[in-house]
Every structure is written in C-alpha cells, then in structure tokens.
Amino acid sequence: MYKVFVNDKPLFLTNQVEKETDFQMFLLEGVDIEQLIIKMFNNKVGKAFLYHPDEKEMLKKLKEKIPVVKAGGGLVYNKQGEVLFIFRNGKWDLPKGGTEKGEDMEETAIREVEEETGVTGLKIVKKLPKTYHVFKRGGQYKLKITTWYEMKTSYSGKLTGQENEGIEKVAWLNPEEIQQALTNSYENIKLLFEKVEAKLGQ
Known part of the structure; x- marks a missing residue:
C-alpha cells in the first residue's frame, strides 16, 4: 500500500477492497x-482509497494520470544525535528539493540540504522510505516523490536558511524538541519519523 498526501489528507493506493466507513473508495483505472x-x-473528501488489483502497477498507473516531480532530501544527524529541521510556511519541515539535470538522487539530496541550511560535510548513511504528496504549481496538480536519506555530519558552524526558498529558520532539534516540532509539521514528515527506527530514543 502507498500513502499519498493531498493537502495533508491521505490518499491510499491499495490492492485490498476495504469496507467503506469514514472514507471513499475509487477504482484507480x-x-x-x-x-x-x-x-x-x-476539504470535501477527507480520506480516499484508490483500488488497483496489482500492487506493482498501482504507482505506475497513478503516474500516468498526474505529472511527477522528483525530489531528494535529508534526515540529518549531528554528533549530538540532533536532527536538522527547517521552518517554512509556518511549519517545521526537513530540507529537500527537486533534482537538477545530470544529478543522481543522492547528489540532489546533499545539494538541497547544503543550500537550504548551510550545513556541509554530509555523509549518506542509508536510504529511507520515499514519501508522496500532491501539490499545485502553475495551476497544475503534480505528484512529488521524495527520496529520503539518513545523513550524518560533524558540522558545527552557522546555520543559514535559504531566503529565496522562504526558509525562516534552521535548527538542530533534540528528540524532545522533535516531538514538539512534529505537532506542527506535514503528515509525510510525521510518517517518515514513524518509519525511522527508534533511533530517537522512543
């Protein structure tokens, strides 16, 4: 099953027929x-399921119906075990951004973290689950697929938010502060933290 967020509401891609209670179900085709x-x-639909019998095909079918934008981002730890967050549009988020021509996804993720936060010396530790959300740009809806990487750095210099990207604040947050920040974050960021093992001392 895939979970795609539309305006922070879940749209599930599933190959199971669910009994409708608090959601609507549609045939993906x-x-x-x-x-x-x-x-x-x-806000006329709060939660929806898109059914397709073949789990391997469903994401492909969705991509045929809506343009895709690929992005890379980082869940970055420093030596104190704190995580790098950005504050933008009134919410806490993780640094990420669209891929540029000729880049692979790891390069995109490292470049975006550096540009958005000023943090350097990044090393990728492992790949994390992808997140999916729909946004509107230029009057068109698009599906953003973000590939996330766990990264580490020993950087202890100044944090500089990328102003032209609307980043108001960059901060290292400890586990307690992360829990607080996630109450004012996006659903796909919360989902990413749910999937990351109990490294945060949960």
Whole structure:
C-alpha cells in the first residue's frame, strides 16, 4: 500500500477492497484524479482509497494520470544525535528539493540540504522510505516523490536558511524538541519519523 498526501489528507493506493466507513473508495483505472484531488484540496473528501488489483502497477498507473516531480532530501544527524529541521510556511519541515539535470538522487539530496541550511560535510548513511504528496504549481496538480536519506555530519558552524526558498529558520532539534516540532509539521514528515527506527530514543 502507498500513502499519498493531498493537502495533508491521505490518499491510499491499495490492492485490498476495504469496507467503506469514514472514507471513499475509487477504482484507480476509472477515477478522474484531478476531480478527486480538487475535492480533497477543498476539504470535501477527507480520506480516499484508490483500488488497483496489482500492487506493482498501482504507482505506475497513478503516474500516468498526474505529472511527477522528483525530489531528494535529508534526515540529518549531528554528533549530538540532533536532527536538522527547517521552518517554512509556518511549519517545521526537513530540507529537500527537486533534482537538477545530470544529478543522481543522492547528489540532489546533499545539494538541497547544503543550500537550504548551510550545513556541509554530509555523509549518506542509508536510504529511507520515499514519501508522496500532491501539490499545485502553475495551476497544475503534480505528484512529488521524495527520496529520503539518513545523513550524518560533524558540522558545527552557522546555520543559514535559504531566503529565496522562504526558509525562516534552521535548527538542530533534540528528540524532545522533535516531538514538539512534529505537532506542527506535514503528515509525510510525521510518517517518515514513524518509519525511522527508534533511533530517537522512543
């Protein structure tokens, strides 16, 4: 099953037929995806399931219906075990951004973390689960697929938020502060932390 967030509301891709209770279910092959997304953005649908019998095909089918933007990002730890966060648009987020021509995803993730936070000396430790969310740009809905990497750094210099990206604040947060920040974050960031092992002392 895949979990795609539309305006922070879950859209599940599933190969199981679920009994409808607090959500609506649609056939992935037949759904007017734009109409469904508009309803979710306008709070007319709170949660939806898209059914397709073949789990391997469902993401491909969704990509056929909506343009895809690929991004890379980092869950970055320093030597104190704190995690690097950015504050933008009134919410705590992790540094990430779109891939540029000729880059592989690891290069994208490292470059974006450096640009958005000023942190250098990044080393990728391992790949983390991808996150999926729909956003609107230039009047068109797009599916952003972000590949996340756990990174580490011994950087202890100044944190500099990328102003032209609207980043107001960059901070290293300890486990307690992370829990607080996640109460004012995005659902796919919360999901990423749920999937990351109990490294944060949970």
